[in-house]
Amino acid sequence: MKACTLYYDSDSIRCSQFARKLAAYNKAFSLVPAGSPEPITFNANEAAGFIFISTKGRPDPQIERIMRNIVMGKNGYIFILILGGTRTLTTIKHVHDLLASRGMKLANAYTESSLKKISPDEDTVFQKISVDVQDEVKVLDRVQKEVESLPTAEIRKLMHQYIRDYLKEQRHSRHHKDVQ
Incomplete structure (x- = not known):
């Protein structure tokens, strides 16, 4: 099982609960709250996930700081879970551009509506996320290729x-x- 670090917005009860449930479902996920004061975040794992609620087309400021300062392999698997908020598509584009400016790629993005489409059952959603991380499913690349054609x-x-x-x-x- 591939190890993955989940950075979550610790100020949001909803994000904290979702992150804890996801980590309890899959033991390969380790949790890191976003409020740590370290200027640079080193991620030794091959995968990283960010759980947050978008605000006016941007992630939480603490999560965005981690995205700007994270040190990990350029070929690492990075995904985001947006559990509500406003302008989620703008947020996905902002995160994609932010990571691209650092030479990294956003592999997958889950929004509240896409999680509901997967299944109303949380266990099925957790299983889907775990399988996607394990198999390194890159939905955003596939969609971009389809749209270009x-x-x-x-x-x-x-x-x-x-x-x-x-x-x-x-x-x-x-x-x-x-x-x-």
């Missing part, structure tokens, strides 16, 4: 459909939060 009109149609589905899901989840 499509004509512009087809990309536009797909984007409109994705945006409609996303907004419909947001309205649906907002309605259910109000009802509960």
Whole structure:
């Protein structure tokens, strides 16, 4: 089993609980809270994950500091889990660009909506994340290759459909939060 370090936003109860449950499910994951005062973070493991809630299109400032200062292999597997917040797609692009400027690649990104699409059951979600880390599944590279091969009109149609589905899901989840 490949060792992985999970950096999580320790100020967020939701992120802390999710990180602890994920580490309990898979013993190869080690947890590191984001509030450590060290200026440079050395990661000896081959994989690193970041769990946070996005704020205005950016990750939590402590998580972003770790991303800027992390020292690990350039071919390491890096993934993010965004458990809510605003402008998640902008956050994914920001993290991708931040890591690319340091010579690293964001391999996978999970959002709250993508986790719900995987399964409403947490164990299935944890299993999917563990398998993806173990097999080094690089979804973002695959999607980028697929998009590059499509004509512009087809990309536009797909984007409109994705945006409609996303907004419909947001309205649906907002309605259910109000009802509960």
